[in-house]
Amino acid sequence: MIEYCLIPSRRKTLAIQITPQGELVVRCPIGMEKERIEAFLREKMEWIMEKQAEARKRSEAFSQALQPGGSVPYLGGKLEVAFYGERIPIRYLQTLYLPQSNPVDGFFLWRSQEARALLLPMVTEWSIRTRCYPLDISFGNAAGRWGSMNQQGFLRLNNALVQLPLEQIQYVIVHELCHMLFMDHSADFHRVVRFFLPEADRIRKEMSRGLPPFIPQ
Ligand SMILES: [Zn+2]
Secondary structure, three states: OOOOEEEEEOOOOOEEEEOOOOOEEEEEEOOOOHHHHHHHHHHOHHHHHHHHHHHHHHHHHHHHHOOOOOEEEEOOEEEEEEEEOOOOOEEEOOEEEEEOOOHHHHHHHHHHHHHHHHHHHHHHHHHHHHOOOOOEEEEEOOOOOOEEEOOOOEEEEEHHHHHOOHHHHHHHHHHHHHOOOOOOOOHHHHHHHHHHOOOHHHHHHHHHHOOOOOOOO
């Protein structure tokens, strides 16, 4: 049997997840027998192996990108990576200086700071224009979603947005703010988004065609 991390939880079914580092995490109902869990895993083995291989490849490419001579995506372009002796990551012009002692943590620290510095003023500006004022804004790293808005008006943005071109970032912000008017993706919703961003349809199409991959954590 392959290695996996088991998390018993209050749920009715088994769920498997591959972490960005390629580890297998299994969530199971409390008290479920090991035999049943492993039979389930054997059934899904092909899928698991494939996803693990993909995740490991991405994770390796990621640590290579964070070496001198590597690069990271930024506003639709690229920043060169360089090392230096300090602990605080700094971007200067087109170079991202990461602490040699820990480039990975340095990168995530930089990206969360950059996301706040870049996105908060954009959200403020678009809140004024759309008159949709989120109650709260939070930032995260979870892969899979650029942003989300819930019914209570809590806006969540992904730090990885800083890798997109500005017009795509703008689209994500306007899209999420407009969810304060329509919680769905109805024709009315898209009409409102288009009202604020006449290029919305083109941008959305370009985004769905060639989304840059989320950088694994
Ligand atoms: Zn949406």
